[in-house]
Amino acid sequence: xxxxxxxxxxxxxxxxxxxxxxxxxxxxxxxxxxxxxxxxxxxxxxxxxxxxxxxxxxxxxxxxxxxxxxxxxxxxxxxxxxxxxxxxxxxxxxxxxxxxxxxxxxxxxxxxxxxxxxxxxxxxxxxxx
Numbered sequence: 001x002x003x004x005x006x007x008x009x010x011x012x013x014x015x016x017x018x019x020x021x022x023x024x025x026x027x028x029x030x031x032x033x034x035x036x037x038x039x040x041x042x043x044x045x046x047x048x049x050x051x052x053x054x055x056x057x058x059x060x061x062x063x064x065x066x067x068x069x070x071x072x073x074x075x076x077x078x079x080x081x082x083x084x085x086x087x088x089x090x091x092x093x094x095x096x097x098x099x100x101x102x103x104x105x106x107x108x109x110x111x112x113x114x115x116x117x118x119x120x121x122x123x124x125x126x127x128x129x
Contacts (some may be wrong), residue, residue, distance in 0.1 A: 008034040010099040018098040018108040030119045041092040047085050053106035068093040
């Protein structure tokens, strides 16, 4: 994740939810580092960090309705955690988008109330410093 930005925004420009999220972040004057999901795919360690922040595990970030997922014809429940992380690193189109994290909280998809929680935490930190 980008060290100089408190929030990392993993995005894909043609994704409607990504565009809505980016517009929300800009409208609310939230400083973020933008990463193109397919050109700057999260590393294995970044994915493990993202997964550690989920409440539903892999299901929270896995795009099961995507064409890529349907073409795989594999049972993800049969994969080990390491195999799943390797698969997501190789096939970033399997990731739901956007993914937004501040390192302690995670937002998947366009979710203004969850984005508000991350931005409020960031604002409290900047006021405290």
